[in-house]
Amino acid sequence: MPQFLNAADPDFEPRFAALLGAKREDSPDVDAVVAGIIADVRARGDAAVIELTAKFDRLELTPETLAFSQKEIDAYCAQVTDTDRAALELAADRIRAYHARQMPEDQSWTDPSGATLGWRWTPVSAAGLYVPGGLASYPSSVLMNAIPAKVAGVERLAIVVPTPDGVANPLVLLAARLAGVDEVYRIGGAQAVAALAYGTETIAPVDKITGPGNAFVAAAKRRVFGKVGIDMIAGPSEILVIADKDNNPDWIALDLLSQAEHDESAQSVLITDNAEFGSAVAEAVDKRLETLERRAIAGPSWRDFGAVITVSDLTQAATLSNRMAPEHLELCVADPDALARDITHAGAIFLGQYTPEAIGDYVGGPNHVLPTARSARFSSGLSVMDFVKRTTLSKMTPDALRAIGPAAETLAISESLEAHGLSVRARLDALNE
Amino acid sequence: MPQFLNAADPDFEPRFAALLGAKREDSPDVDAVVAGIIADVRARGDAAVIELTAKFDRLELTPETLAFSQKEIDAYCAQVTDTDRAALELAADRIRAYHARQMPEDQSWTDPSGATLGWRWTPVSAAGLYVPGGLASYPSSVLMNAIPAKVAGVERLAIVVPTPDGVANPLVLLAARLAGVDEVYRIGGAQAVAALAYGTETIAPVDKITGPGNAFVAAAKRRVFGKVGIDMIAGPSEILVIADKDNNPDWIALDLLSQAEHDESAQSVLITDNAEFGSAVAEAVDKRLETLERRAIAGPSWRDFGAVITVSDLTQAATLSNRMAPEHLELCVADPDALARDITHAGAIFLGQYTPEAIGDYVGGPNHVLPTARSARFSSGLSVMDFVKRTTLSKMTPDALRAIGPAAETLAISESLEAHGLSVRARLDALNE
Numbered sequence: 032m033p034q035f036l037n038a039a040d041p042d043f044e045p046r047f048a049a050l051l052g053a054k055r056e057d058s059p060d061v062d063a064v065v066a067g068i069i070a071d072v073r074a075r076g077d078a079a080v081i082e083l084t085a086k087f088d089r090l091e092l093t094p095e096t097l098a099f100s101q102k103e104i105d106a107y108c109a110q111v112t113d114t115d116r117a118a119l120e121l122a123a124d125r126i127r128a129y130h131a132r133q134m135p136e137d138q139s140w141t142d143p144s145g146a147t148l149g150w151r152w153t154p155v156s157a158a159g160l161y162v163p164g165g166l167a168s169y170p171s172s173v174l175m176n177a178i179p180a181k182v183a184g185v186e187r188l189a190i191v192v193p194t195p196d197g198v199a200n201p202l203v204l205l206a207a208r209l210a211g212v213d214e215v216y217r218i219g220g221a222q223a224v225a226a227l228a229y230g231t232e233t234i235a236p237v238d239k240i241t242g243p244g245n246a247f248v249a250a251a252k253r254r255v256f257g258k259v260g261i262d263m264i265a266g267p268s269e270i271l272v273i274a275d276k277d278n279n280p281d282w283i284a285l286d287l288l289s290q291a292e293h294d295e296s297a298q299s300v301l302i303t304d305n306a307e308f309g310s311a312v313a314e315a316v317d318k319r320l321e322t323l324e325r326r327a328i329a330g331p332s333w334r335d336f337g338a339v340i341t342v343s344d345l346t347q348a349a350t351l352s353n354r355m356a357p358e359h360l361e362l363c364v365a366d367p368d369a370l371a372r373d374i375t376h377a378g379a380i381f382l383g384q385y386t387p388e389a390i391g392d393y394v395g396g397p398n399h400v401l402p403t404a405r406s407a408r409f410s411s412g413l414s415v416m417d418f419v420k421r422t423t424l425s426k427m428t429p430d431a432l433r434a435i436g437p438a439a440e441t442l443a444i445s446e447s448l449e450a451h452g453l454s455v456r457a458r459l460d461a462l463n464e
Numbered sequence: 465m466p467q468f469l470n471a472a473d474p475d476f477e478p479r480f481a482a483l484l485g486a487k488r489e490d491s492p493d494v495d496a497v498v499a500g501i502i503a504d505v506r507a508r509g510d511a512a513v514i515e516l517t518a519k520f521d522r523l524e525l526t527p528e529t530l531a532f533s534q535k536e537i538d539a540y541c542a543q544v545t546d547t548d549r550a551a552l553e554l555a556a557d558r559i560r561a562y563h564a565r566q567m568p569e570d571q572s573w574t575d576p577s578g579a580t581l582g583w584r585w586t587p588v589s590a591a592g593l594y595v596p597g598g599l600a601s602y603p604s605s606v607l608m609n610a611i612p613a614k615v616a617g618v619e620r621l622a623i624v625v626p627t628p629d630g631v632a633n634p635l636v637l638l639a640a641r642l643a644g645v646d647e648v649y650r651i652g653g654a655q656a657v658a659a660l661a662y663g664t665e666t667i668a669p670v671d672k673i674t675g676p677g678n679a680f681v682a683a684a685k686r687r688v689f690g691k692v693g694i695d696m697i698a699g700p701s702e703i704l705v706i707a708d709k710d711n712n713p714d715w716i717a718l719d720l721l722s723q724a725e726h727d728e729s730a731q732s733v734l735i736t737d738n739a740e741f742g743s744a745v746a747e748a749v750d751k752r753l754e755t756l757e758r759r760a761i762a763g764p765s766w767r768d769f770g771a772v773i774t775v776s777d778l779t780q781a782a783t784l785s786n787r788m789a790p791e792h793l794e795l796c797v798a799d800p801d802a803l804a805r806d807i808t809h810a811g812a813i814f815l816g817q818y819t820p821e822a823i824g825d826y827v828g829g830p831n832h833v834l835p836t837a838r839s840a841r842f843s844s845g846l847s848v849m850d851f852v853k854r855t856t857l858s859k860m861t862p863d864a865l866r867a868i869g870p871a872a873e874t875l876a877i878s879e880s881l882e883a884h885g886l887s888v889r890a891r892l893d894a895l896n897e
Contacts, residue, residue, distance in 0.1 A: 118874035125868070129581060132571060140565075147815075148562060148829050153808050155842050169879050202878055238841040257697065260842030264690065279894070285887035292883045324882040371857065375586050382580075382859035385891060389884035390860060393872040396581050397856035408671040409588050409693030411854040421844040423830035424804065426815035427823060435558070439826040441551035445635055446602050449757040450725045451822035454718035458818060461712070 033299075033313065033337030037306070038347055050338055051355060051405070055267050055296040065221045065250040072225035077232045083222040088164075088195045092217065094233045099204065099215045107204040115202060122394045123174050123209040129396030130182045133415040139424065146431035152419045154184035155260070157235065159227035160212070161242035161252075162203060164193035164219050170206035171392060175399050176242050176413065177210035183418035188212050189237060191227060193219020219244075224251035228259045241413065243400070262417055263410060266403040267296035270388055271357035271377075273348045274312070275364045276305035278384055284315035286361055289389050291329035291337065298336040300355070302348045309339040349373035356407040359388045378407045429462050466746065466770030470739070471780055483771055484788060484838070488700050488729040498654040498683040505658035510665045516655040521597075521628045525650065527666045532637065532648045540634040541641060548635060555827045556607050556642040562829030563615045566848040572857065579864035585852045587617035588693070590668065592660035593645070594675035594685075595636060597626035597652050603635035604825060608832050609675050609846065610643035616851035621645050622670060624660060626652020652677075657684035661692045674846065676833070695846055699836040700729035703821055704790035706781045707745070708797045709738035711817055717748035719794055722822050724762035724770065731769040733788070735781045742772040782806035789840040792821045811840045862895050 378401030811834030
């Protein structure tokens with residue numbers, strides 16, 4: 032049974048704090064193992080990757096078969112049904128259209144001193160995308176990671192996806208093709224991250240690695256950070272639904288369950304201003320759990336981390352939501368736009384009763400890679416911005432240097448950085464001759 | 465003596481690769497010590513911070529004196545000379561004007577399906593800024609970190625700055641005041657990072673921590689990453705100057721030395737299309753090193769990591785520069801704007817002979833916190849973007865859900881996520897009734 036909280040109860044504050052602080056993630060300490068794997072790949076390249084793939088994925092590869100050939104990809108893509116292909120194409124088109132608007136603009140201007148200032152954005156040259164294998168091999172995640180990279184202008188985009196026992200997901204390969212991925216390697220785990228970061232004889236190194244993965248992949252990404260860029264380290268998924276009584280309890284129940292079915296550590300929370308509605312939703316969840324395919328996952332998630340919170344009004348709901356900083360936030364209320372204006376921290380907001388969170392997972396357009404574990408307080412979902420970087424530009428004229436150079440010299444001297452000051456002074460003296 | 469390389473020499477490629485790969489940073493493994501300090505601060509709060517400050521900074525504090533009072537700050541600010549104050553104000557004004565243009569814009573639009581999509585930017589609520597104490601206590605760094613945060617709209621901005629033996633830098637406190645910093649604590653090291661990340665009885669926790677620091681501070685930032693956001697982990701500074709023969713060798717020498725004087729691990733490289741000019745610059749460096757105040761630092765840096773590279777033309781210079789992805793890049797050539805267009809990876813570019821890099825350290829306007837160690841391949845300097853985060857928005861109408869909902873359902877089923885599919889299907893069925 033999930034927790035039932037009421038914001039008016041005297042013990043609400045400690046219980047809500049406990050809900051926020053619940054340690055949902057079981058992170059095994061795999062760091063030593065991962066360090067060994069990375070060192071091995073750095074030292075022995077392809078040979079290490081091939082050995083580790085034989086060991087962990089029961090798959091014998093050669094340098095020539097590390098990557099899928101175009102012919103193999105053709106064959107896998109041909110297995111996809113027309114319905115699935117059309118759905119994936121619709122998703123890819125919508126994701127591309129949304130992300131195209133994220134491309135930031137260069138700027139350049141001349142300030143009153145005569146200095147020209149500005150900045151310029153350029154894409155990362157090469158990026159690598161980790162795609163989990165097996166059960167959690169999601170073609171939608173391929174689109175969500177690869178499309179922003181290609182929209183940004185990344186020239187070389189490589190995917191690594193483990194294929195245990197040689198089994199590959201045709202939809203993943205089709206998604207890679209639709210997104211314009213350049214290379215697909217059938218490797219996974221820390222060895223794949225190491226190969227992308229440091230390169231091997233066959234796999235050229237990349238500059239940035241994104242994508243979800245298990246504890247080994249997460250530890251490897253942390254270790255190679257600095258050598259390459261990485262995206263966030265994602266934790267278990269979470270959803271907060273704020274709903275008033277004028278909703279169908281079954282719809283809200285399904286929205287809560289669509290997070291819960293991801294992972295036993297996922298968290299689904301309902302905040303409502305109507306206690307009876309809250310009970311009705313909880314009943315609807317229980318009913319759906321009787322038959323849901325993934326009830327063995329969704330049930331424990333809802334029981335251990337789920338919550339139904341009753342508040343006095345929607346202002347209080349927004350306050351609690353901001354303290355949670357949820358990854359996904361549904362606003363199923365009469366005026367969702369008004370309520371959204373009170374939200375200061377959330378990864379993605381879904382407005383109104385016709386926007387179930389699942390729309391955002393696939394076809395809405397915004398990215399589904401979002402900050403988890405309250406990190407929406409300080410970070411954003413994946414976007415084109417993750418695949419570009421900014422170079423600042425400044426150009427002084429003699430007049431500009433005369434105007435602002437002396438202040439630079441003064442500050443350099445105050446910081447005991449003599450050469451800094453002299454580099455300005457030498458030019459000023461020449462200009463004043 | 466620095467290295468002299470010529471791109472036409474047969475051994476150029478391995479030597480250039482060695483230059484790129486030179487391990488300049490000596491990172492002592494302080495992780496275990498730092499883990500202990502963080503655990504101690506989490507467990508004992510103020511008491512731990514106070515004990516560690518007594519131990520490392522020889523300073524006895526109480527919870528009441530952890531922060532500088534406004535009166536103390538007034539007194540320190542009053543010690544600053546009018547010249548220094550005016551220089552700092554000019555710097556603050558220019559940095560603020562530059563960063564104000566970085567504020568990203570919200571977007572909202574309705575797509576052909578009738579769905580309303582968009583995103584909204586919001587500031588991080590509370591940020592903490594680490595300011596090193598002692599010799600490397602730079603007021604300019606306070607401005608460069610604090611102003612973007614305040615421009616972004618960060619409501620609460622706290623500084624931690626160690627004051628060994630109780631000695632504080634008046635310019636640092638004035639910079640904090642000019643930048644609008646809200647709280648200044650006289651603590652440092654891993655204990656200060658832990659206090660900002662987890663909070664103590666006296667210090668409220670923040671959401672994001674930025675700013676440079678020693679190996680202990682860097683290790684602490686890595687450890688608290690996830691609980692809070694952090695900026696990059698900065699390595700030793702570096703500059704690349706591309707200069708043709710029509711430059712004053714002494715000016716270029718001073719620019720190279722203004723990086724070298726930061727740190728024995730700093731790297732200064734000149735690329736020129738004229739070997740004689742390269743020799744003249746090297747001679748000018750040697751001459752300046754005879755008298756430079758910080759020659760004991762700049763000398764070893766130039767000798768161990770400096771280089772003069774001769775190339776056949778500026779196109780080759782740009783190619784080598786892009787492989788280096790330098791933190792600072794000066795283009796002292798006849799047409800610096802044209803050359804800048806060939807640059808794909810660099811933290812900051814300084815165009816023309818009247819723009820010494822030191823201008824950018826203090827008064828240019830762009831940020832001086834920039835990606836080091838070739839990380840300009842995938843990351844950018846500090847900016848307003850580091851203190852805001854994006855929330856994506858989507859709102860379906862019944863028609864929009866009818867148009868794109870079935871594709872979401874199809875993909876959910878293909879990924880075996882039944883509740884995802886049902887959350888869409890339940891709504892579609894109701895709409896079709």
